Amino acid sequence: MTTGAEETVTGSMTNPPMTPVEFTDEVSGGRMVRRQGVTAPLGFRAAGIKAGIKVNGNADLALVFNEGPEYDAAGVFTANQVKAAPVRWSQQVLKAQRLRAVILNSGGANACTGPGGFQDTHATAEALAAALSNWGTETGAGEIAVCSTGLIGDRLPMDKVLAGVTEIVHEMGGGIEGGTDAAYAIMTTDTIPKQVALHHPGGWNVGGMAKGAGMLAPSLATMLIVLTTDAKVTPEQLDVALRHATERTFDRLDIDGAMSTNDTVLLLSSGASAIEVSQDELDAAVFAVCDDLAAQLQNDAEGVTKRVEITVTGAKTDADALVVARSVARDSLVKTALFGSDPNWGRVLAAIGVTPVIIDPDAIAVSFNGSMVCENGTGVPGARDVDLSGDRIHVVADLKLGDGAATIRTTDLSHAYVEENSAYSS
Amino acid sequence: MTTGAEETVTGSMTNPPMTPVEFTDEVSGGRMVRRQGVTAPLGFRAAGIKAGIKVNGNADLALVFNEGPEYDAAGVFTANQVKAAPVRWSQQVLKAQRLRAVILNSGGANACTGPGGFQDTHATAEALAAALSNWGTETGAGEIAVCSTGLIGDRLPMDKVLAGVTEIVHEMGGGIEGGTDAAYAIMTTDTIPKQVALHHPGGWNVGGMAKGAGMLAPSLATMLIVLTTDAKVTPEQLDVALRHATERTFDRLDIDGAMSTNDTVLLLSSGASAIEVSQDELDAAVFAVCDDLAAQLQNDAEGVTKRVEITVTGAKTDADALVVARSVARDSLVKTALFGSDPNWGRVLAAIGVTPVIIDPDAIAVSFNGSMVCENGTGVPGARDVDLSGDRIHVVADLKLGDGAATIRTTDLSHAYVEENSAYSS
Structure with missing residues (x-):
């Protein structure tokens, strides 16, 4: 599955025109490409498949896999006190500042589902860890973040989720298609997938994908966002760059004042470019990618006419x-x-x-x-x-x-x- | 002009059924009547006329006049920092805890109209004071509250307002019709006039009228409400009763979270019954009238289907x-x-x-x-x-x-x- 129109923007972005996001060499530099996403940086594979979680049969399971050599990560989550099971799981996992993979499903938020719902999230991470280990990459459940989106209050069809988790490991691709398939698989009421990549002239990259159309609000939204980079940075650098960017982009996108139970933004680095970048360079690049994704979310918000x-x-x-x-x-x-x-x-x-x-x-x-x-x-x-x-x-x-x-x-x-x-x- | 259906409720209210407002002898006692309003208590006259302020030709100017022998009053106003000229005027006037009359117009909020708009409000009060004095009741502009509702940002057509103010004094009636005409004249997007009266078995009364359909929010709304009583009470008693009632009624009516620039709730007492009532009795009666008016506002809110x-x-x-x-x-x-x-x-x-x-x-x-x-x-x-x-x-x-x-x-x-x-x- 691939997107239709390709859009390549160098130097400055002309879409969306309302707040032209200027990329100059002074700020972040680089080339912005909207047909690429999380697999644009070196060291990342991704996939999106139809696991049967959604009743309409659309793609509903996505995987982003970090091949390394490094596995640093940072995350920000919903400030809602009512937190979905995958949010509580991923917050725990992120304390180690390290992620091998992110598994994401649409078709169900797994929120307000009690202890059973948390066990479902745990079982999903365990199943993916086992599948990745069988595939040749020794991975523990504690290195896997889980994200879910969809209706609040229903348990997930775990037979389909677990079968899908095993299958999706074999679908992972490192090219544009893998990232694009993942961007499709996390859509709910979104009408188009959202992704973008920034190719820095210094030889490193930042990519990202996003979903979110309703419930866009103060502290993020049912906004699931995965960002990747192949820059060689510390987890502290990632955390600073992520908070700097989300405060000024996703936190300032407010469609209806509602705040989701599932909001999650993750930033993973593989270090695969072997290029060390400064905090300022990383901040500017992560901001640029987040700002572009936030504009894409606004453009596709539920019911928007203006x-x-x-x-x-x-x-x-x-x-x-x-x-x-x-x-x-x-x-x-x-x-x-x-x-x-x-x-x-x-x-x-x-x-x-x-x-x-x-x-x-x-x-x-x-x-x-x-x-x-x-x-x-x-x-x-x-x-x-x-x-x-x-x-x-x-x-x-x-x-x-x-x-x-x-x-x-x-x-x-x-x-x-x-x-x-x-x-x-x- | 009179209302259509008459509704008389004794003992308990059956409409709206969702929160049946129980009137027992222990709480406030009395008979609630929805075809009466501000002129139900002794000592009050009211009128509503077509002054030509509204372009659609509907009634647009209302007057509530206190014949005394007492003129105590209390008021609560919007908490919005952007306050309409009539709100700023009436807040000043209320510091003396005394009102002879309230003049209200629909067809224009006189908000965000600058110093000229405030002069318009002042001129309206002066014109009414002169008209009432000519009519035989020596009155100063500082004894007159002014309320406006309608579009924010436009100056009022003062030629029509001033001519209407002179005319309306001659239309004042002490019967049901005067109060009902006033309730009609303050409507904007309201589909029905809102009024109610409580006849206390102790021989005193509380009446009220309200307008408000949109912008109903936390600290009142474009809610213009005039309450009257013929109980013999102090201004302090009125203030306590009004704040007690509005906190639990109008402040808990929240249609769209928007807060008006013009919200005003006034309570006037004539003392004409010569009956002294306790704070508890007054609180209960004023609450009952406010609660009923709040339910009427909810029932007629903009676009309501539930x-x-x-x-x-x-x-x-x-x-x-x-x-x-x-x-x-x-x-x-x-x-x-x-x-x-x-x-x-x-x-x-x-x-x-x-x-x-x-x-x-x-x-x-x-x-x-x-x-x-x-x-x-x-x-x-x-x-x-x-x-x-x-x-x-x-x-x-x-x-x-x-x-x-x-x-x-x-x-x-x-x-x-x-x-x-x-x-x-x-």
């Missing part, structure tokens, strides 16, 4: 700006107005006013797609005539209090969102 | 229960599932897990309309078969940590909500 960015400037601190931007991004009345292409700036001001951040209501300025609609807290002539009929809307609110700034990616609130989430038991 | 109550029990404190209940009530995925009659309890657990309140995920029990769907944090047999096709849904989540409990009234998230809020510039 891709929206909410930028708050002029806050006293960046943290203040983030709180205010998130309040606007989550406001149902703002989001329905944008669905209706209505430049209803009054709703933006109302959403700004409800956070704990102290503002000066009479100082605020707001623009839609560059057209000023509100200055000094009141409307400007022509504010109601701004054309928002396009599919991208950039709202900028300037609080006029300082230099703090932040941007949240979100979407409108559409009929399709209501339809998808009322008709699909997810 | 009236939903979220009850959290077993929290360590009532405050914890309220935080958790509000999180569930605001969750878009819970609300769309309920729109689809989907007993998706996993989304309820996910919404419970995201608050700062520490929970035990493995202890939670959840029921839908009395049918247990989740125990010990996992699903029970038949959980996915619970019939939620009716128009009322009661979700109860028991955290099993203590005795704290709270209930939030909300609605589903429907196509009609999206339609109304994307097509109507409000």
Whole structure:
């Protein structure tokens, strides 16, 4: 299974156009390729198969395997107190900062499934460890992360999962196809697979794949993301780079304010390039890959008809700006107005006013797609005539209090969102 | 203008049935009547007219006038930092704990209108004071509260407002019609006027009217509410009774998490019954009227197809229960599932897990309309078969940590909500 259109971008990305992600030699350098993902770095194999977990027969089991020579890893997980069994398992495993493989299934979240559900996750890791060992790579269950996505509350069909785990080891490929098959196998309500790779001119690479369409929220989302690199780095470097990147990308993608029980972002390094990179270089490259994947998630969010960015400037601190931007991004009345292409700036001001951040209501300025609609807290002539009929809307609110700034990616609130989430038991 | 159906309830209310509000002699006593409102207590006149503020020609200006002999008053207002001009005016006026009249307009919120908008509010109060003085009741602008509702950001057509203010004084009636006309004149997207009166067997009365359909949220909503009583009480008693009641009624009505710039709840006493009542009696009666009006607001919320109550029990404190209940009530995925009659309890657990309140995920029990769907944090047999096709849904989540409990009234998230809020510039 392979993707259709190939997209290769050098120097700067032109899609998504709303926040062009500039890759310059100074920042991270390299060539971004969207037809490659987790197998772009050296030392990684991947696969995606139809194991029969999904009732619709689509691909539903993915594997990412690190051939080494190194096996460093870092992870970030949902902040929801209700954590799925695979999240609790993978958090334990990650304490050793080392992963040989990640096994991911769609077709069931294995969340709120009690002790039995945790045993299912454990059994999955044990089965994969045995299959990898039989295949010639001695592996322990404690070196395997597990990720699940789908409906909360049901046990997984373990006969199919365990049979699939044995089968998938024999399907692993090191080429583009293996990574792409894996990206397909983790899709739920996603309409397209999401992957990207960055080829650094220094001779090392970062790749990644993502799934996520609903429940995209504050501390990640049912967002399963696996990132890989062949740079020779320490686990501490990976952890710093991963937290730096997720805070500024996935954590600032807020489609509906809901926070999943299963969110997981993993970063694995094989060291196979044998090239040592600095923290700054790694940070920039991991950020670039995460930022691109976050834009892909926004583009494919459930029910989206408008891709929206909410930028708050002029806050006293960046943290203040983030709180205010998130309040606007989550406001149902703002989001329905944008669905209706209505430049209803009054709703933006109302959403700004409800956070704990102290503002000066009479100082605020707001623009839609560059057209000023509100200055000094009141409307400007022509504010109601701004054309928002396009599919991208950039709202900028300037609080006029300082230099703090932040941007949240979100979407409108559409009929399709209501339809998808009322008709699909997810 | 009068309402259609008359509804008189004695002893207990049967509509809305989801939270039957029991009126017993022990609690507040009295007879509840929904065809009466602010003019049910002695000493109050009211009117509602078509002043031409609304472009559709509907009634848009209301007056509630206190004939005395006393003029005590209390008020609560939006917590939004972006406050409409009439809110800032009325907050100032209320510092004297005294009101002769309240003038309310629909057709424009007079919010985010700058210093000019505040001057408009001031001019409205001055014009009403002059009209009332000419009519024979010496009144100052500082004894008049002003309320506005409608689109944020536009100046009011002051020629029409000022002409209407002079006219409306001559329309004041002390009977049912005056109060009902006022209740009609404050409607925006409301489909029916909301009013209720409680006739206490002790010979005193409490009446009220409300408007509000969207933006119903944590600290009130574009909720304009005027309550009246002829009990002989102090302003301190009024303030205590009002805060006690609003915290437990309007503050626990959360339709879409949005908080208005114009929320105002006023309580005026005329003392015209000459009957002194205890704080407990007043608290119970004001609560009963507010609770009934809150239920009417929920029933008429924008786009509602299901009236939903979220009850959290077993929290360590009532405050914890309220935080958790509000999180569930605001969750878009819970609300769309309920729109689809989907007993998706996993989304309820996910919404419970995201608050700062520490929970035990493995202890939670959840029921839908009395049918247990989740125990010990996992699903029970038949959980996915619970019939939620009716128009009322009661979700109860028991955290099993203590005795704290709270209930939030909300609605589903429907196509009609999206339609109304994307097509109507409000």
